[in-house]
Amino acid sequence: xxxxxxxxxxxxxxxxxxxxxxxxxxxxVSVYLFWYVQYPNQGxxxxxxxxxxxxxxxxxxxxxxxxxKSQTSFHLRKPSVHISDTAxxxxxxxxxxxTYKYIFGTGTRLKVLA
Amino acid sequence: xAGVSQSPSNKxxxxxxxxxxxxxxxxxxxxxxxxxxxLGQGLEFLIYFQGNSAPDKSGLPSDRFSxxxxxxxxxxxxxxxxxxxxxxxxLCASSPSNQPQHFGDGTRLSIL
Numbered sequence: 001x002x003x004x005x006x007x008x009x010x011x012x013x014x015x016x017x018x019x020x021x022x023x024x025x026x027x028x029v030s031v032y033l034f035w036y037v038q039y040p041n042q043g044x045x046x047x048x049x050x051x052x053x054x055x056x057x058x059x060x061x062x063x064x065x066x067x068x069k070s071q072t073s074f075h076l077r078k079p080s081v082h083i084s085d086t087a088x089x090x091x092x093x094x095x096x097x098x099t100y101k102y103i104f105g106t107g108t109r110l111k112v113l114a
Numbered sequence: 115x116a117g118v119s120q121s122p123s124n125k126x127x128x129x130x131x132x133x134x135x136x137x138x139x140x141x142x143x144x145x146x147x148x149x150x151x152x153l154g155q156g157l158e159f160l161i162y163f164q165g166n167s168a169p170d171k172s173g174l175p176s177d178r179f180s181x182x183x184x185x186x187x188x189x190x191x192x193x194x195x196x197x198x199x200x201x202x203x204x205l206c207a208s209s210p211s212n213q214p215q216h217f218g219d220g221t222r223l224s225i226l
Contacts, residue, residue, distance in 0.1 A: 043217035
């Protein structure tokens with residue numbers, strides 16, 4: 001069975017500093033990988049996705065993630081965060097190529113400090 | 115264009131009552147998903163509808179939970195004889211076939 005691990009439940013970071021949110025997955029088959037962001041009292045918005053091709057994926061709001069197959073990781077990065085990036089971030093993996101049934105991680109709460 | 119719409123946005127009910135949560139997916143999206151998000155937890159998959167295929171109900175936590183999707187569009191998640199542990203945010207998502215999911219803002223369910 002597939003699983004997703006987000007080891008950091010909370011990440012505090014100062015404004016304009018870089019940030020990395022970690023995501024590791026386990027799977028015996030090829031997968032699709034996603035990062036979603038959830039602002040308070042809202043649903044999830046897709047930040048970026050890895051389906052195939054280049055392992056460096058760029059998303060909205062200046063975020064990017066790198067797929068590392070050997071380390072089974074898909075870490076999310078941003079070189080300079082803003083107060084408005086404060087939110088919950090979820091990593092997700094699909095159960096096999098061509099299906100969109102997701103397994104979600106438990107989320108990382110990013111808190112950007114002034 | 116309209117996104118995924120969920121109603122009500124908030125629901126407070128007494129233990130033992132039945133509740134119905136509604137999801138209006140984006141027009142034309144063939145796939146529809148229900149998730150449960152409990153405080154401090156990730157998203158727990160509940161049920162998946164794809165077109166006219168039989169739904170994947172593997173995530174429903176008990177037989178008190180059921181869902182239907184009428185006419186391939188609107189979906190209703192029903193929880194019978196609610197318990198306090200059912201308190202959570204229930205999220206609905208939809209997608210075109212084999213495309214990323216679009217989420218609604220959820221229904222916050224509180225069981226007193």
